[in-house]
Amino acid sequence: MAAQTILITGANGEIGHGLIEHLAQRGSVRVVALDVRPLDAALQARCYRTVVGDILDPALLERLSAEHEFSMIFHLAAVLSTKAERQPGLGHRVNVDGTLNLLEMAAEEARRNGRDVIFLFPSSIAVYGLPDLEHKRAAGRVREAEWCEPRTMYGVNKLYCEQLGRYYAHYYRQLDQQTTAGRVDFRALRFPGLISAATLPTGGTSDFAPEMLHQAAQGLRYHCFVRRDTRIPFMAMPDAITALLRLAEAPRERLSHSVYNVGAFNPSAEELEILIRAAFPDTQVDFLPDLRRQAIVDSWPADVDDSAARTDWGWAPRFALQNAFADYLFPAVIERYRP
Numbered sequence: 001m002a003a004q005t006i007l008i009t010g011a012n013g014e015i016g017h018g019l020i021e022h023l024a025q026r027g028s029v030r031v032v033a034l035d036v037r038p039l040d041a042a043l044q045a046r047c048y049r050t051v052v053g054d055i056l057d058p059a060l061l062e063r064l065s066a067e068h069e070f071s072m073i074f075h076l077a078a079v080l081s082t083k084a085e086r087q088p089g090l091g092h093r094v095n096v097d098g099t100l101n102l103l104e105m106a107a108e109e110a111r112r113n114g115r116d117v118i119f120l121f122p123s124s125i126a127v128y129g130l131p132d133l134e135h136k137r138a139a140g141r142v143r144e145a146e147w148c149e150p151r152t153m154y155g156v157n158k159l160y161c162e163q164l165g166r167y168y169a170h171y172y173r174q175l176d177q178q179t180t181a182g183r184v185d186f187r188a189l190r191f192p193g194l195i196s197a198a199t200l201p202t203g204g205t206s207d208f209a210p211e212m213l214h215q216a217a218q219g220l221r222y223h224c225f226v227r228r229d230t231r232i233p234f235m236a237m238p239d240a241i242t243a244l245l246r247l248a249e250a251p252r253e254r255l256s257h258s259v260y261n262v263g264a265f266n267p268s269a270e271e272l273e274i275l276i277r278a279a280f281p282d283t284q285v286d287f288l289p290d291l292r293r294q295a296i297v298d299s300w301p302a303d304v305d306d307s308a309a310r311t312d313w314g315w316a317p318r319f320a321l322q323n324a325f326a327d328y329l330f331p332a333v334i335e336r337y338r339p
């Protein structure tokens with residue numbers, strides 16, 4: 001049987017890096033990687049084809065769709081929360097119009113080939129919006145249906161695109177006389193902040209955790225833009241990749257939701273600093289909150305309830321706080337910044 005062809009948008013981003021590395025080890029898939037920037041050289045070799053282009057260019061997507069038969073799409077391209085707050089129009093175009101273009105492409109692909117196209121969408125804890133710290137403390141582990149009142153352009157975009165995906169999966173062209181054999185099989189994860197040893201995020205608001213780690217590993221002082229007691233959920237990048245692939249492979253009939261929380265650990269910024277200092281004793285972190293970015297993380301939950309993902313498709317993170325740092329992050333960043 002021919003290898004299946006998978007499209008990855010935002011392939012040069014953090015999740016794209018991890019996902020492409022992982023898929024390359026499996027060897028049984030052909031990855032078509034799309035990004036507005038040229039893919040890092042090491043990643044290019046792992047892909048069947050790499051394309052520099054914009055998800056806002058429908059003609060490009062049409063061409064790709066004509067040239068390949070995609071069975072699965074990982075739509076990772078996005079403008080993260082801090083950047084989207086500074087450029088809301090851009091955020092909306094990339095995060096919403098871009099996603100619409102990809103869903104259209106997937107629907108057309110499914111119709112033409114007469115089989116479902118699995119569409120993986122990374123959503124975010126940014127879809128939640130807690131009004132203040134008192135509510136955040138009282139809310140504890142937030143479930144998928146609670147507190148969906150985002151306060152950022154990025155969160156609004158992600159929440160809407162979750163709904164858009166659900167629409168394409170279940171109600172798209174519902175007035176047509178004839179239904180098509182293939183549909184968009186939309187599956188979304190609400191990721192917490194992600195921490196990778198290999199890459200740094202750009203333009204996010206959970207960036208304080210990965211930045212603190214990478215600065216300490218280089219012996220550099222870090223000005224942390226949130227308070228010590230700031231607490232949101234995080235996950236090590238290998239678990240984020242596992243979550244995406246597990247959800248992609250789950251039998252459709254097991255999925256009772258189109259959107260799932262996934263959690264792993266949720267240290268405060270101060271607990272992170274203590275942990276990082278234990279590995280890098282010269283760590284220097286100044287907590288100098290940026291009140292506006294602080295307000296964004298304060299509106300995100302302290303933790304998420306991911307029991308639906310655990311029940312429906314067996315989600316279980318490999319890395320808790322201690323082993324994420326001891327077994328993955330510390331050894332890998334030491335290696336990365338070795339002189």
Ligand code: SER
Binds near residue numbers: 080082193
């Ligand atoms: N990491 C993202 C951000 O900070 C949240 O999903 O924008």
